[in-house]
Amino acid sequence: MSVARDNVFDDLYDRGWKVVKQYPSLRGIEGQQEVPDIMRVPLKEFTSEGRFLRSDKPVEIIITNEDGIFFASSESLNIEAEGDTISESIEDFSQHVFYFYSYYTGKDASEVMGNAIRLKELYENHFQLI
Amino acid sequence: MSVSDVIYPNQPLVEVVFEIRFPGDVRIECERHLFWEKIKEDYPNILVPRPNPEQAVALMPYRFRSKDQSMTVLVSLNTFAVSTTVYPGYKEFSKEVLRLYEIFGSLYKLEKLNRVGWRYVNVIQFVRENRTIPLSNFLTLGFKVPESIPEEFINLNLVFESEHKGASVITRLETIESTTSVVGSKEALLLDFDYGKVPSDDEELVFPKVPEYLDMAHSKTRQLFEEFITEDYRQYLKGDVI
Secondary structure, three states: OOOHHHHHHHHHHHOOOOOOOOOOOOOOOOOOOOOOOEEEEEEEEEEEEOOOEEEEEEEEEEEEEEEEEEEEEEEEOOOEEEEHHHHHHHHHHHHHHHHHHHHHHOOOOHHOOOOOHHHHHHHHHEEEEE | OOOOOOOOOOOOOOEEEEHHHOOOHHHHOOHHHHHHHHHHOOOEEEEEEOOOOOHHHHOEEEEEOOOOOEEEEEEEEEEEEEOOOOOHHHHHHHHHHHHHHHHHHHHHOEEEEEEEEEEEEEEEEEEOOOOOOHHHHHHHOOOOOOOOOOOOOOOEEEEEEOOOOOEEEEEEEEEEEEEOOOOOOOOOEEEEEEEEEEEOOOOOEEEHHHHHHHHHHHHHHHHHHHHHEEEHHHHHHHOOOO
Protein backbone atom coordinates (compact mmCIF):
# COMPACT_ATOMS: atom_id res chain seq x y z
CA MET A 1 0.00 0.00 0.00
CA SER A 2 1.24 3.46 -0.86
CA VAL A 3 2.76 5.33 2.07
CA ALA A 4 0.87 8.42 0.94
CA ARG A 5 -2.51 6.73 1.10
CA ASP A 6 -3.28 7.55 4.71
CA ASN A 7 -2.31 11.16 4.22
CA VAL A 8 -4.52 11.41 1.14
CA PHE A 9 -7.43 10.19 3.22
CA ASP A 10 -6.58 12.63 6.00
CA ASP A 11 -6.78 15.46 3.49
CA LEU A 12 -10.15 14.22 2.30
CA TYR A 13 -11.46 13.99 5.85
CA ASP A 14 -10.19 17.52 6.54
CA ARG A 15 -12.19 18.70 3.55
CA GLY A 16 -15.38 17.32 5.08
CA TRP A 17 -15.63 13.85 3.51
CA LYS A 18 -16.19 10.71 5.53
CA VAL A 19 -16.43 7.01 4.83
CA VAL A 20 -19.95 5.57 4.64
CA LYS A 21 -19.92 3.09 7.48
CA GLN A 22 -21.73 -0.20 7.52
CA TYR A 23 -23.04 -1.49 10.79
CA PRO A 24 -22.32 -5.19 10.90
CA SER A 25 -24.07 -7.65 13.17
CA LEU A 26 -22.22 -8.45 16.35
CA ARG A 27 -20.04 -11.51 16.39
CA GLY A 28 -19.38 -13.92 19.21
CA ILE A 29 -15.66 -14.16 18.64
CA GLU A 30 -13.21 -11.36 18.81
CA GLY A 31 -10.46 -10.38 16.45
CA GLN A 32 -9.56 -11.53 13.01
CA GLN A 33 -10.68 -14.80 11.51
CA GLU A 34 -7.89 -17.35 11.59
CA VAL A 35 -7.05 -19.87 8.91
CA PRO A 36 -7.10 -23.34 10.51
CA ASP A 37 -3.79 -25.10 11.13
CA ILE A 38 -4.69 -28.02 8.90
CA MET A 39 -5.81 -26.93 5.46
CA ARG A 40 -8.17 -28.96 3.32
CA VAL A 41 -8.37 -27.78 -0.26
CA PRO A 42 -10.16 -29.22 -3.28
CA LEU A 43 -8.25 -29.50 -6.56
CA LYS A 44 -9.51 -30.83 -9.88
CA GLU A 45 -6.72 -29.87 -12.26
CA PHE A 46 -3.14 -30.96 -12.03
CA THR A 47 -0.28 -29.72 -14.12
CA SER A 48 3.24 -30.97 -14.61
CA GLU A 49 5.76 -30.18 -17.34
CA GLY A 50 3.15 -28.55 -19.55
CA ARG A 51 0.65 -31.42 -19.30
CA PHE A 52 -2.80 -31.15 -17.69
CA LEU A 53 -4.80 -33.81 -15.92
CA ARG A 54 -8.35 -33.25 -14.77
CA SER A 55 -10.45 -35.26 -12.35
CA ASP A 56 -14.26 -35.32 -12.49
CA LYS A 57 -14.44 -35.04 -8.71
CA PRO A 58 -12.39 -32.72 -6.50
CA VAL A 59 -9.38 -34.34 -4.89
CA GLU A 60 -9.29 -33.30 -1.24
CA ILE A 61 -5.71 -32.42 -0.38
CA ILE A 62 -4.73 -32.07 3.25
CA ILE A 63 -1.90 -29.64 3.85
CA THR A 64 0.05 -29.69 7.07
CA ASN A 65 3.30 -28.21 8.28
CA GLU A 66 5.90 -30.00 10.32
CA ASP A 67 9.22 -28.41 11.21
CA GLY A 68 8.91 -25.92 8.39
CA ILE A 69 8.16 -28.53 5.70
CA PHE A 70 4.74 -28.53 4.03
CA PHE A 71 3.10 -31.87 3.35
CA ALA A 72 0.27 -32.25 0.81
CA SER A 73 -1.42 -35.60 1.12
CA SER A 74 -4.41 -37.62 -0.04
CA GLU A 75 -5.24 -40.84 1.72
CA SER A 76 -7.54 -41.88 -1.11
CA LEU A 77 -4.78 -41.52 -3.74
CA ASN A 78 -2.13 -42.81 -1.37
CA ILE A 79 0.04 -39.76 -2.01
CA GLU A 80 2.17 -37.72 0.36
CA ALA A 81 4.09 -34.90 -1.25
CA GLU A 82 6.26 -32.21 0.31
CA GLY A 83 7.84 -28.85 -0.30
CA ASP A 84 9.33 -25.81 1.36
CA THR A 85 6.17 -23.84 0.51
CA ILE A 86 2.54 -24.79 -0.07
CA SER A 87 3.01 -24.19 -3.80
CA GLU A 88 5.99 -26.51 -3.92
CA SER A 89 4.10 -29.22 -2.04
CA ILE A 90 1.23 -28.93 -4.55
CA GLU A 91 3.67 -29.11 -7.47
CA ASP A 92 5.16 -32.24 -5.94
CA PHE A 93 1.66 -33.61 -5.39
CA SER A 94 0.78 -32.99 -9.05
CA GLN A 95 3.91 -34.82 -10.18
CA HIS A 96 2.88 -37.80 -8.04
CA VAL A 97 -0.61 -37.75 -9.57
CA PHE A 98 0.87 -37.76 -13.09
CA TYR A 99 3.27 -40.55 -12.23
CA PHE A 100 0.59 -42.79 -10.71
CA TYR A 101 -1.89 -41.96 -13.46
CA SER A 102 0.61 -43.14 -16.09
CA TYR A 103 1.62 -46.11 -13.98
CA TYR A 104 -1.85 -47.46 -13.21
CA THR A 105 -3.53 -46.71 -16.53
CA GLY A 106 -0.59 -48.37 -18.26
CA LYS A 107 -1.02 -51.59 -16.32
CA ASP A 108 -3.19 -54.44 -17.47
CA ALA A 109 -5.92 -55.46 -15.02
CA SER A 110 -4.25 -58.82 -14.64
CA GLU A 111 -1.06 -57.12 -13.40
CA VAL A 112 -2.54 -55.44 -10.33
CA MET A 113 -3.93 -56.71 -7.05
CA GLY A 114 -5.18 -55.45 -3.71
CA ASN A 115 -5.13 -51.67 -3.26
CA ALA A 116 -3.62 -51.28 -6.72
CA ILE A 117 -6.92 -52.50 -8.26
CA ARG A 118 -8.76 -49.68 -6.48
CA LEU A 119 -6.18 -47.09 -7.57
CA LYS A 120 -6.22 -48.30 -11.18
CA GLU A 121 -10.04 -48.01 -11.27
CA LEU A 122 -9.86 -44.60 -9.64
CA TYR A 123 -7.38 -43.16 -12.15
CA GLU A 124 -9.14 -44.76 -15.12
CA ASN A 125 -12.65 -43.72 -14.10
CA HIS A 126 -12.06 -40.25 -12.68
CA PHE A 127 -8.99 -38.75 -14.35
CA GLN A 128 -8.50 -37.55 -17.88
CA LEU A 129 -5.61 -35.91 -19.73
CA ILE A 130 -6.66 -32.57 -21.24
CA MET B 1 -35.77 -31.18 1.81
CA SER B 2 -34.97 -27.74 0.37
CA VAL B 3 -31.42 -26.62 -0.34
CA SER B 4 -31.52 -24.39 2.73
CA ASP B 5 -31.85 -27.46 4.96
CA VAL B 6 -28.88 -29.31 3.49
CA ILE B 7 -25.89 -29.54 5.81
CA TYR B 8 -22.65 -29.84 3.85
CA PRO B 9 -20.06 -32.14 5.42
CA ASN B 10 -17.27 -29.87 4.17
CA GLN B 11 -19.01 -26.60 4.96
CA PRO B 12 -16.71 -23.56 5.17
CA LEU B 13 -18.81 -21.83 7.84
CA VAL B 14 -16.78 -20.63 10.78
CA GLU B 15 -19.42 -18.53 12.48
CA VAL B 16 -23.16 -17.92 12.22
CA VAL B 17 -24.86 -15.13 14.14
CA PHE B 18 -28.46 -14.07 14.64
CA GLU B 19 -29.12 -10.76 16.34
CA ILE B 20 -31.88 -8.31 17.17
CA ARG B 21 -31.45 -4.70 18.20
CA PHE B 22 -34.09 -2.70 19.99
CA PRO B 23 -34.56 0.64 21.80
CA GLY B 24 -32.37 0.55 24.89
CA ASP B 25 -33.92 -0.75 28.09
CA VAL B 26 -31.94 -0.24 31.29
CA ARG B 27 -33.73 -3.18 32.91
CA ILE B 28 -31.75 -5.50 30.65
CA GLU B 29 -28.51 -4.04 31.92
CA CYS B 30 -29.58 -3.81 35.57
CA GLU B 31 -31.22 -7.23 35.67
CA ARG B 32 -28.87 -9.09 33.37
CA HIS B 33 -28.52 -11.73 36.06
CA LEU B 34 -32.17 -12.79 35.61
CA PHE B 35 -31.44 -13.93 32.08
CA TRP B 36 -28.14 -15.55 32.91
CA GLU B 37 -29.64 -17.52 35.79
CA LYS B 38 -32.03 -19.15 33.34
CA ILE B 39 -29.33 -20.14 30.84
CA LYS B 40 -26.23 -20.58 33.00
CA GLU B 41 -26.45 -24.35 33.01
CA ASP B 42 -25.76 -24.30 29.26
CA TYR B 43 -23.81 -21.03 29.17
CA PRO B 44 -21.70 -20.98 32.33
CA ASN B 45 -18.84 -18.82 31.02
CA ILE B 46 -19.14 -15.05 31.33
CA LEU B 47 -17.03 -12.73 29.18
CA VAL B 48 -17.36 -9.11 30.21
CA PRO B 49 -16.82 -6.26 27.74
CA ARG B 50 -13.33 -4.87 27.39
CA PRO B 51 -13.02 -1.10 27.67
CA ASN B 52 -13.06 0.55 24.28
CA PRO B 53 -12.61 4.33 24.19
CA GLU B 54 -14.77 4.57 21.07
CA GLN B 55 -17.81 2.86 22.54
CA ALA B 56 -20.01 3.35 25.59
CA VAL B 57 -19.60 0.39 27.95
CA ALA B 58 -23.37 0.03 28.38
CA LEU B 59 -23.71 -0.66 24.66
CA MET B 60 -21.07 -3.37 24.67
CA PRO B 61 -22.51 -6.83 25.19
CA TYR B 62 -21.86 -9.31 27.94
CA ARG B 63 -21.08 -12.70 26.38
CA PHE B 64 -22.40 -15.88 27.91
CA ARG B 65 -20.51 -18.81 26.44
CA SER B 66 -21.34 -22.51 26.38
CA LYS B 67 -19.22 -25.15 28.14
CA ASP B 68 -17.64 -26.28 24.87
CA GLN B 69 -17.06 -22.61 23.84
CA SER B 70 -18.94 -23.06 20.56
CA MET B 71 -22.09 -21.04 21.34
CA THR B 72 -22.25 -17.48 22.64
CA VAL B 73 -25.21 -15.38 23.72
CA LEU B 74 -24.54 -11.64 23.54
CA VAL B 75 -26.66 -9.26 25.60
CA SER B 76 -26.53 -5.51 26.06
CA LEU B 77 -29.26 -2.98 26.84
CA ASN B 78 -30.16 -2.71 23.16
CA THR B 79 -28.95 -6.01 21.67
CA PHE B 80 -29.61 -9.72 21.89
CA ALA B 81 -27.57 -12.06 19.71
CA VAL B 82 -26.70 -15.74 19.46
CA SER B 83 -23.51 -16.88 17.75
CA THR B 84 -22.06 -20.29 16.99
CA THR B 85 -18.67 -21.36 15.69
CA VAL B 86 -19.82 -24.95 15.19
CA TYR B 87 -22.91 -24.66 13.01
CA PRO B 88 -25.16 -27.66 13.47
CA GLY B 89 -27.47 -26.74 10.57
CA TYR B 90 -30.38 -24.32 10.56
CA LYS B 91 -32.88 -26.63 12.19
CA GLU B 92 -30.80 -27.13 15.34
CA PHE B 93 -29.42 -23.61 15.48
CA SER B 94 -32.80 -21.91 15.06
CA LYS B 95 -34.27 -24.19 17.73
CA GLU B 96 -31.66 -22.96 20.22
CA VAL B 97 -32.02 -19.32 19.12
CA LEU B 98 -35.78 -19.48 19.62
CA ARG B 99 -35.42 -21.16 23.03
CA LEU B 100 -33.15 -18.31 24.17
CA TYR B 101 -35.43 -15.73 22.56
CA GLU B 102 -38.42 -17.11 24.49
CA ILE B 103 -36.51 -16.83 27.77
CA PHE B 104 -35.31 -13.33 26.94
CA GLY B 105 -38.82 -12.25 25.96
CA SER B 106 -40.33 -13.64 29.13
CA LEU B 107 -38.03 -11.47 31.27
CA TYR B 108 -37.93 -8.18 29.41
CA LYS B 109 -40.94 -6.68 27.71
CA LEU B 110 -39.74 -5.85 24.23
CA GLU B 111 -42.01 -4.60 21.48
CA LYS B 112 -40.40 -2.76 18.60
CA LEU B 113 -37.09 -3.72 17.06
CA ASN B 114 -34.52 -1.50 15.35
CA ARG B 115 -32.75 -4.21 13.40
CA VAL B 116 -32.71 -7.92 12.69
CA GLY B 117 -29.41 -9.39 11.55
CA TRP B 118 -28.02 -12.70 10.35
CA ARG B 119 -24.33 -13.23 9.72
CA TYR B 120 -22.80 -16.08 7.78
CA VAL B 121 -19.00 -16.10 7.94
CA ASN B 122 -17.17 -18.53 5.64
CA VAL B 123 -13.48 -19.30 5.34
CA ILE B 124 -12.68 -20.95 2.02
CA GLN B 125 -9.18 -22.37 1.97
CA PHE B 126 -7.29 -22.28 -1.31
CA VAL B 127 -3.87 -22.76 -2.81
CA ARG B 128 -2.61 -20.32 -5.42
CA GLU B 129 -2.32 -21.20 -9.10
CA ASN B 130 0.47 -19.33 -10.86
CA ARG B 131 0.68 -17.01 -7.85
CA THR B 132 -2.92 -15.88 -8.25
CA ILE B 133 -6.16 -16.73 -6.43
CA PRO B 134 -8.14 -19.41 -8.32
CA LEU B 135 -11.35 -17.49 -7.66
CA SER B 136 -13.36 -19.16 -10.42
CA ASN B 137 -12.75 -22.59 -8.84
CA PHE B 138 -14.85 -21.50 -5.88
CA LEU B 139 -17.03 -18.52 -6.66
CA THR B 140 -19.26 -17.39 -9.49
CA LEU B 141 -18.51 -13.79 -8.67
CA GLY B 142 -16.96 -11.90 -11.56
CA PHE B 143 -15.55 -8.43 -12.02
CA LYS B 144 -15.80 -6.15 -14.97
CA VAL B 145 -12.33 -4.70 -15.25
CA PRO B 146 -10.58 -2.93 -18.14
CA GLU B 147 -8.97 -5.26 -20.67
CA SER B 148 -5.48 -4.22 -19.60
CA ILE B 149 -6.11 -5.70 -16.14
CA PRO B 150 -5.86 -9.49 -16.10
CA GLU B 151 -8.74 -11.11 -14.25
CA GLU B 152 -6.30 -13.04 -12.14
CA PHE B 153 -6.00 -11.45 -8.76
CA ILE B 154 -3.13 -11.61 -6.32
CA ASN B 155 -5.25 -10.30 -3.47
CA LEU B 156 -8.86 -9.31 -2.88
CA ASN B 157 -10.54 -6.94 -0.48
CA LEU B 158 -14.08 -6.14 -1.48
CA VAL B 159 -17.12 -4.99 0.48
CA PHE B 160 -20.46 -4.07 -0.98
CA GLU B 161 -23.92 -3.52 0.44
CA SER B 162 -26.94 -4.44 -1.64
CA GLU B 163 -30.70 -4.06 -1.30
CA HIS B 164 -32.86 -7.18 -1.13
CA LYS B 165 -36.60 -6.52 -0.79
CA GLY B 166 -36.61 -4.47 2.38
CA ALA B 167 -33.35 -5.86 3.70
CA SER B 168 -29.73 -5.13 2.97
CA VAL B 169 -26.83 -7.51 2.73
CA ILE B 170 -23.22 -6.49 3.31
CA THR B 171 -21.00 -8.91 1.41
CA ARG B 172 -17.34 -9.00 2.26
CA LEU B 173 -14.80 -10.95 0.24
CA GLU B 174 -11.14 -10.77 1.11
CA THR B 175 -8.01 -12.86 1.25
CA ILE B 176 -6.78 -13.77 4.70
CA GLU B 177 -3.69 -15.65 5.76
CA SER B 178 -2.52 -17.54 8.78
CA THR B 179 -0.65 -15.42 11.27
CA THR B 180 0.96 -18.48 12.84
CA SER B 181 2.24 -20.15 9.68
CA VAL B 182 5.93 -20.25 8.77
CA VAL B 183 7.24 -19.97 5.23
CA GLY B 184 4.50 -19.85 2.58
CA SER B 185 1.40 -18.68 4.39
CA LYS B 186 -1.79 -20.67 4.58
CA GLU B 187 -4.43 -18.62 2.84
CA ALA B 188 -8.17 -18.47 2.52
CA LEU B 189 -10.99 -16.37 1.15
CA LEU B 190 -13.16 -14.79 3.80
CA LEU B 191 -16.71 -14.70 2.46
CA ASP B 192 -18.89 -12.90 4.97
CA PHE B 193 -22.58 -12.21 4.44
CA ASP B 194 -24.28 -9.83 6.84
CA TYR B 195 -28.03 -9.63 6.33
CA GLY B 196 -29.78 -6.74 8.04
CA LYS B 197 -33.39 -5.67 8.10
CA VAL B 198 -34.51 -2.37 9.62
CA PRO B 199 -37.98 -0.87 10.03
CA SER B 200 -39.39 1.03 7.07
CA ASP B 201 -42.42 3.24 6.40
CA ASP B 202 -44.26 0.12 5.22
CA GLU B 203 -43.16 -2.32 7.85
CA GLU B 204 -42.15 -2.03 11.46
CA LEU B 205 -40.21 -4.80 13.14
CA VAL B 206 -41.75 -6.29 16.25
CA PHE B 207 -40.46 -8.73 18.84
CA PRO B 208 -43.23 -11.37 18.46
CA LYS B 209 -42.32 -11.84 14.79
CA VAL B 210 -38.70 -12.80 15.47
CA PRO B 211 -39.23 -16.45 14.40
CA GLU B 212 -40.47 -15.19 11.01
CA TYR B 213 -37.53 -12.78 10.64
CA LEU B 214 -35.11 -15.55 11.57
CA ASP B 215 -36.44 -17.80 8.80
CA MET B 216 -36.36 -14.98 6.30
CA ALA B 217 -32.81 -13.90 7.18
CA HIS B 218 -31.49 -17.43 6.97
CA SER B 219 -33.24 -18.24 3.68
CA LYS B 220 -31.94 -15.12 1.97
CA THR B 221 -28.37 -15.57 3.16
CA ARG B 222 -28.28 -19.24 2.30
CA GLN B 223 -29.66 -18.48 -1.15
CA LEU B 224 -26.91 -15.90 -1.67
CA PHE B 225 -24.25 -18.38 -0.59
CA GLU B 226 -25.60 -21.03 -2.96
CA GLU B 227 -25.61 -18.55 -5.82
CA PHE B 228 -22.07 -17.43 -5.02
CA ILE B 229 -20.43 -20.84 -5.22
CA THR B 230 -19.53 -22.86 -8.31
CA GLU B 231 -20.83 -26.36 -9.03
CA ASP B 232 -17.33 -27.75 -8.57
CA TYR B 233 -17.04 -26.23 -5.12
CA ARG B 234 -20.55 -27.41 -4.19
CA GLN B 235 -19.46 -30.92 -5.15
CA TYR B 236 -16.57 -30.60 -2.69
CA LEU B 237 -18.83 -29.22 0.06
CA LYS B 238 -21.15 -32.19 -0.40
CA GLY B 239 -18.21 -34.49 0.26
CA ASP B 240 -18.32 -35.91 -3.26
CA VAL B 241 -14.53 -36.07 -3.43
CA ILE B 242 -11.64 -38.36 -4.20
